[in-house]
Ligand SMILES: Nc1nc2c(ncn2[C@@H]2O[C@H](COP(=O)(O)OP(=O)(O)OP(=O)(O)O)[C@@H](O)[C@H]2O)c(=O)[nH]1
């Protein structure tokens with residue numbers, strides 16, 4: 001799952017990237033977008049490790065993509081944003097230090113997303129019009145005409161600054177626009193990068209847009225703290241009364257914004273967390289582990305972490321009849337530990 005860090009020049013994307021992944025930004029990679037993984041922190045893994053003493057522990061991770069800073073005059077931004085077509089969500093990093101105006105940047109960003117989408121859609125529209133000037137079989141022509149009409153409607157809405165939402169479009173129209181993986185349709189959240197000495201970070205999370213999740217973090221300071229030895233860090237934090245931003249919470253917010261969740265598998269060989277789209281089924285989970293498990297799926301045996309930790313052993317969970325047998329279409333829930341039964 002790719003998650004894109006975007007924002008205007010110098011907003012702190014690379015600082016945030018390093019804080020979250022531990023990988024320093026490499027200037028040579030900035031044009032192509034630099035990627036690194038951030039493991040999803042999961043305290044329940046520790047409890048499972050106590051029970052199974054597994055040979056191996058594997059944590060699911062998200063891939064963060066650090067992108068080149070956008071220009072405030074919109075020039076060249078469509079190209080920079082194109083790096084994020086594949087991303088499952090966008091994390092907009094806005095600066096709130098050195099006299100910057102985070103709210104203005106938020107508004108301007110909406111415009112940049114739309115301009116980038118419009119460039120793609122109008123390019124396609126031109127090619128469709130071109131194709132329609134040639135003699136082509138009727139079904140193909142009808143399909144292209146449908147695409148042309150849809151693109152015109154979507155573009156007109158964007159031109160007046162009101163992008164169409166899913167609810168405004170017919171299924172046929174959605175099918176056309178989905179193919180372009182429009183940036184303005186991706187789920188989004190905001191990270192406000194506050195000054196080190198910001199006294200009221202709540203003012204950003206309380207008053208900003210009520211439609212997007214917003215997290216406020218002094219990324220520069222947090223990165224500096226993360227680079228210190230534990231002793232120096234403790235001393236510095238005590239002296240200055242700073243630090244302790246919720247890194248784990250931020251990663252979980254990103255995961256949720258991207259529409260993902262985790263589930264567990266556990267045994268003596270390995271305790272592991274896996275990513276799954278929210279609302280995913282037992283069959284989806286099986287397919288994520290291995291295609292063979294999905295192909296030969298018989299059933300999923302499921303217990304919750306809470307039951308296992310409370311009772312202390314798998315045997316006891318079974319004795320209490322708390323292991324459920326679930327079919328392919330069972331919707332996986334947070335806290336589920338899955339064992340997939342399958343035939344080869
Ligand atoms: N005061 C303050 N400065 C910061 C903070 N975060 C980053 N900076 C500074 O802002 C500058 C830009 O930070 P980067 O993380 O490189 O920003 P960026 O968004 O990756 O920049 P581009 O890739 O050039 O768009 C650096 O000089 C940082 O030291 C912060 O939280 N507070």
Ligand SMILES: [Mg+2]
Nearest residue numbers: 013014025069
């Ligand atoms: Mg950068």
